[in-house]
Amino acid sequence: MFNAAQLEGLTRKVLEIIPDEMGQAPEAFKAQLKAGLQRALQDMDLVxxxxxxxxxxxxxxxxxxxxxxxxxxxxxxxxxxxx
Incomplete structure (x- = not known):
């Protein structure tokens, strides 16, 4: 459905909207965000x-x-x- 590059791009866009006051997102958070986005997109049954x-x-x-x-x-x- 979504290739790795598309998922990476979407993850980057979501991380960009996090306010600077919250600091840089740790790698564990980025991995969780990516996994969560992937699950949500799969659940939506998008094409x-x-x-x-x-x-x-x-x-x-x-x-x-x-x-x-x-x-x-x-x-x-x-x-x-x-x-």
């Missing part, structure tokens, strides 16, 4: 943008096929139309 785009294309193709079949059925059902 990558690439997977989403692929499924969108599949859906569009399927929809076009369905519309063509519906049109053929509508034409077939017209009175006086040869099959």
């Amino acid at each position: 990558t943008r690439e997977e989403f785009d692929v499924q969108t294309a599949v859906l569009a193709k399927t929809r076009a096929k369905l519309e063509a079949i519906e049109q053929r059925l509508a034409d077939w059902d017209k009175p006086g139309k040869d099959v």
Whole structure:
């Protein structure tokens, strides 16, 4: 789902928003944060943008096929139309 670089980047962004007054986050905290983020993202059952785009294309193709079949059925059902 998310590769290591994406997870590292997300962890860095979260750590950047921690106020300076709290000091530098120790390595143990960073590891816990990274693990927590990974669990939360897995629990959300997210997909990558690439997977989403692929499924969108599949859906569009399927929809076009369905519309063509519906049109053929509508034409077939017209009175006086040869099959």
